[in-house]
Amino acid sequence: MNMLRELRDAISLQELGIATQNPAALVSSLNRSTEVKSIRDSYRSGSITESNIRTVVNELLMSLRIGERFSGELFLAAVAVALTPFMDRFTAEYIDDLANLKLRELFIASAVAKRCKAVRMTMPKNLFHPFTLGRRAERNVRPLHFHSHAGPQLEVRPGSTSAFVHHAAA
Amino acid sequence: MFEFEKLLSSTSPGLPVMTLRGSPIPTLSELNLAPSDRKTWQRLAASHKSWLERRVPTARYNCAGLAWSSRRTWVDSADQTVDLIRVEDQYSVLPRTTEAIREGDLVVYFLAGQGARRQFFHVGQVVSIGQGNPWEANTLVLSKFGWGAEVRHFLHEIPDRGFQYIEHEFWRES
Numbered sequence: 001m002n003m004l005r006e007l008r009d010a011i012s013l014q015e016l017g018i019a020t021q022n023p024a025a026l027v028s029s030l031n032r033s034t035e036v037k038s039i040r041d042s043y044r045s046g047s048i049t050e051s052n053i054r055t056v057v058n059e060l061l062m063s064l065r066i067g068e069r070f071s072g073e074l075f076l077a078a079v080a081v082a083l084t085p086f087m088d089r090f091t092a093e094y095i096d097d098l099a100n101l102k103l104r105e106l107f108i109a110s111a112v113a114k115r116c117k118a119v120r121m122t123m124p125k126n127l128f129h130p131f132t133l134g135r136r137a138e139r140n141v142r143p144l145h146f147h148s149h150a151g152p153q154l155e156v157r158p159g160s161t162s163a164f165v166h167h168a169a170a
Numbered sequence: 171m172f173e174f175e176k177l178l179s180s181t182s183p184g185l186p187v188m189t190l191r192g193s194p195i196p197t198l199s200e201l202n203l204a205p206s207d208r209k210t211w212q213r214l215a216a217s218h219k220s221w222l223e224r225r226v227p228t229a230r231y232n233c234a235g236l237a238w239s240s241r242r243t244w245v246d247s248a249d250q251t252v253d254l255i256r257v258e259d260q261y262s263v264l265p266r267t268t269e270a271i272r273e274g275d276l277v278v279y280f281l282a283g284q285g286a287r288r289q290f291f292h293v294g295q296v297v298s299i300g301q302g303n304p305w306e307a308n309t310l311v312l313s314k315f316g317w318g319a320e321v322r323h324f325l326h327e328i329p330d331r332g333f334q335y336i337e338h339e340f341w342r343e344s
Binding site for chain 2: 011014015017018019020021022023024025028029054057061063064065066067068069070071093094097098100101102103104105106107111
């Protein structure tokens with residue numbers, strides 16, 4: 001959670017937005033940034049959850065004003081880039097919804113999300129088996145990974161209401 | 171996600187701009203700066219002592235708007251837009267020599283691709299050709315950094331935090 005708030009307030013992110021407005025260049029740069037890598041790792045390990053991201057994004061969007069430059073735009077874009085490799089319901093919702101917004105104030109974030117969406121289309125398709133976890137599991141479960149050399153990988157993430165079966169790339 | 175924002179729609183385009191061949195160039199409407207923007211800009215400008223600000227920050231136009239819309243509007247900086255302008259405005263790439271470059275030529279910066287195509291990064295206008303060696307390092311450029319100020323700066327002195335592979339070339343319209 002703190003990591004998300006630190007990224008939200010990061011000066012480097014603001015300066016990146018000043019440096020270039022080309023979505024492709026922003027995706028390349030964000031992909032290389034340590035902050036995005038940290039968020040990606042934390043989401044993978046479960047130390048950042050869907051709920052954390054929703055909270056920070058909703059807090060940030062409180063400062064959105066129509067007709068005014070939105071200083072949180074690059075943060076939204078950075079989260080989209082960080083979530084790109086994950087094929088779960090939340091990341092699809094986040095990236096698709098951001099990509100589909102038609103707001104001048106979020107134009108660059110949407111353009112970055114469109115590129116993330118395009119990248120996801122080229123990634124191996126995963127089988128998706130949603131099911132609801134019990135309350136106990138949501139509170140206590142650490143990410144569980146069931147590996148087999150040839151078969152799919154099951155991932156259950158704390159705070160998530162779904163689990164996913166990832167098939168290795170063909 | 172973004173439920174409230176989905177209800178809003180404010181994608182009014184900026185002023186119409188066209189290439190020489192008449193194709194529309196995507197533009198975006200003007201935004202006011204956020205209260206924190208001035209401080210963000212001052213922090214960035216303070217780390218570039220040689221920058222000379224020509225005018226205060228504004229989100230009316232960006233670097234591409236300075237180069238290709240005469241400061242009137244914000245020009246979309248996607249690669250396909252820059253490719254369209256390069257082809258339809260008939261820009262040619264100049265040899266990188268002091269003899270070839272003139273004041274008024276454009277310097278176009280790219281993020282070099284690692285196995286992929288390079289990506290447009292920034293554009294400015296040459297205002298003074300550098301002397302000595304290396305002449306490019308002493309060449310002065312007028313450009314605009316996103317929603318920040320319009321600045322005269324040395325060719326290599328652009329905000330490149332997070333960008334490790336920047337290359338540039340000089341363009342002149344035919």
